[in-house]
Amino acid sequence: MRWSALLKRLALIPPTLLGVGAIVFVLLRVVPGDPIAMMIPPGASPADIARLRALYGLDQPLLSQFITWLGQVASGDFGRSISLRQQVFELVGARLPATLELAALSVVLALLMGTAVALVGSLLRGTRAEWLLDTANGFFLAIPDFLWALILLLGFGVLLPLLPISGRLDPQLAIAFRTHFYLVESLLTLRLDIAADLLRHMLLPSLALALPFAALVARLLKAQLAEAEDQDYAQIARTRGFSRTTILQREVFPNALIPTVALSGVQVTLLLGGTVLVERIFSYEGIGNMAIDAVINRDFPLIQGLILTFAVLFIALNLAVDLLVALLDPRLRHG
Amino acid sequence: MSAILEIDNLHVAIGAANVLRGVSLRVEAGEVRGLVGESGAGKSMVGRTIFGLLPSRAKITAGCVSFEGRDLLALPDRQRRDLLGRRIALIPQDPMTSLNPVRRIGAQMAAVLQLHLKLSKRAALARAAELLTEVAIRDPARVLTLYPHELSGGMRQRVLIATAFACDPSLVIADEPTTALDVTVQRQVLQLVERMRQRHGAAILFVTHDLGVVAKICRSMTVLHAGRVLEDGLTADVLVKPHHAYTRALLAATPRADRPADALKPVPPALIESLWAEAHRLDQLAAARPA
Numbered sequence A: 001m002r003w004s005a006l007l008k009r010l011a012l013i014p015p016t017l018l019g020v021g022a023i024v025f026v027l028l029r030v031v032p033g034d035p036i037a038m039m040i041p042p043g044a045s046p047a048d049i050a051r052l053r054a055l056y057g058l059d060q061p062l063l064s065q066f067i068t069w070l071g072q073v074a075s076g077d078f079g080r081s082i083s084l085r086q087q088v089f090e091l092v093g094a095r096l097p098a099t100l101e102l103a104a105l106s107v108v109l110a111l112l113m114g115t116a117v118a119l120v121g122s123l124l125r126g127t128r129a130e131w132l133l134d135t136a137n138g139f140f141l142a143i144p145d146f147l148w149a150l151i152l153l154l155g156f157g158v159l160l161p162l163l164p165i166s167g168r169l170d171p172q173l174a175i176a177f178r179t180h181f182y183l184v185e186s187l188l189t190l191r192l193d194i195a196a197d198l199l200r201h202m203l204l205p206s207l208a209l210a211l212p213f214a215a216l217v218a219r220l221l222k223a224q225l226a227e228a229e230d231q232d233y234a235q236i237a238r239t240r241g242f243s244r245t246t247i248l249q250r251e252v253f254p255n256a257l258i259p260t261v262a263l264s265g266v267q268v269t270l271l272l273g274g275t276v277l278v279e280r281i282f283s284y285e286g287i288g289n290m291a292i293d294a295v296i297n298r299d300f301p302l303i304q305g306l307i308l309t310f311a312v313l314f315i316a317l318n319l320a321v322d323l324l325v326a327l328l329d330p331r332l333r334h335g
Numbered sequence B: 001m002s003a004i005l006e007i008d009n010l011h012v013a014i015g016a017a018n019v020l021r022g023v024s025l026r027v028e029a030g031e032v033r034g035l036v037g038e039s040g041a042g043k044s045m046v047g048r049t050i051f052g053l054l055p056s057r058a059k060i061t062a063g064c065v066s067f068e069g070r071d072l073l074a075l076p077d078r079q080r081r082d083l084l085g086r087r088i089a090l091i092p093q094d095p096m097t098s099l100n101p102v103r104r105i106g107a108q109m110a111a112v113l114q115l116h117l118k119l120s121k122r123a124a125l126a127r128a129a130e131l132l133t134e135v136a137i138r139d140p141a142r143v144l145t146l147y148p149h150e151l152s153g154g155m156r157q158r159v160l161i162a163t164a165f166a167c168d169p170s171l172v173i174a175d176e177p178t179t180a181l182d183v184t185v186q187r188q189v190l191q192l193v194e195r196m197r198q199r200h201g202a203a204i205l206f207v208t209h210d211l212g213v214v215a216k217i218c219r220s221m222t223v224l225h226a227g228r229v230l231e232d233g234l235t236a237d238v239l240v241k242p243h244h245a246y247t248r249a250l251l252a253a254t255p256r257a258d259r260p261a262d263a264l265k266p267v268p269p270a271l272i273e274s275l276w277a278e279a280h281r282l283d284q285l286a287a288a289r290p291a
């Protein structure tokens, strides 16, 4: 990607976020349900309710509420959560690392599984085994992540209780972490016992997220491998006496990878969206799980903060995918 | 002279279509043999059979291909791969698609040398630079670090020619190595192929529809039509006394000083179109040549 293209992309970020913010802000207030109604004790007087509304600025006209909120956000103040009575920024900051670690592990697992399936499928081309693999892959692709979460929960939590099915870390192992990136931190400080426990907790939810994504990667990559294998340069490698595996690894795979990354990279946003239900099912303390509580409680500031966080993640992800593609493809690197 | 490549009565079918119908062909050590015929005659299928690159639906229904005394079609995969790239090499038709777009020129050239000559990466790159110098590429060290898209078509074809001769093969199959190139570059590339052949002592099977090229560089020639050999012999003999009306038609389409290209004699209707295209191309070639 050229610098000018990159700058153009960066310049589009603020208006995108502004748009997302405005839509969420308006939608929240148009949809029935009111945060005050959720927090007042039964039998509160109308005067009390009015006072609470005024406290959270909910008595103001929509536009002035929006402008106030914008001004606060611009100065880094995302407001206070109504239900949790803490700063949104701190709440999200404490939970986001858990989600990022879970999503990252899922993506790594999915890439490993998807690549392996695609390579094996390519080597088996034309056999019955290839057909079986494709069929199985289609099955994995068809089942969405939250269903996998339930299946894994039943399978490995209940029927064959091998793995923990809730939470992020065994409370007995909890130490005073300096950051909220528990996995990264425990690996860096060589607390491998803690890292292992974190991974055990993450395994089922990340598998649920990874399985359909892995199937997608496998299907895309396998198709791209087949296409690259037909290209002249791959055929010419055969006239030079290289083995099929060498050609697959050196000529075909690097070329097939480029469109695969471009096409599947965007789908990582779906995986991130999937964390909402999957974290809920496994009581994993990330921002997805938090978002559901925020919605149940009509916690406007928290919902707004979380949605902006997701929007920033999606934008960053798309940008990262484009940069990665440019890195893999010398034709793009040189403009 | 002894034959290094001997194809005997080769039949290849793709589905119901008989693409090659009894092709026999000999290439002597060190000679340049032209393989001529219109588009679809089966010229590339001959090369593909030798390299084991026939389409998956294709079947060799009869015949034998022997290279340096060994039956190529019966050879186990590993031994066959040991010959390919080392003893038999290809100069492909389209330099734009024949190099891997995401690998550096140096890596692509060195890989062949490392595979067959067991050179270290460093030695292979040094040898690749020498080969690039042989094909008149200036600043070879820099070119080795470039990606294919940073080179012109003519440069890429030079790289491919250098790679073909890298392991001193005894047979190089050049499948229309100049058709995809600019007319002005075509002649340079032909000269280069000829120079590399002399230097490395290879025989060349030169696939083309250009009789002008055949007349210039081929000692012997084979004319293929619809999967069958129509003519076979020394170029001089075939061009002077063609046996077959088809060859005469091809010749008639080739411009000469004493006969303008547009004075085409009547030819079988099916051929007219391809011959016109050929004549037109030769016209352009002639126009580009300094008077």
Ligand SMILES: Nc1ncnc2c1ncn2[C@@H]1O[C@H](COP(=O)(O)OP(=O)(O)OP(=O)(O)O)[C@@H](O)[C@H]1O
Binding pocket: B014, B019, B037, B038, B039, B040, B041, B042, B043, B044, B045, B046, B055, B209
């Ligand atoms: N993959 C394929 N499947 C089916 N038929 C094919 C395939 N490739 C080539 N053919 C057929 O085989 C015949 C010979 O093709 P070939 O490529 O050898 O011709 P050619 O003489 O090299 O022509 P050109 O000058 O256009 O390269 C043609 O009739 C063509 O239609």
Ligand SMILES: [Mg+2]
Binding pocket: B043, B044, B045, B175
């Ligand atoms: Mg051809």
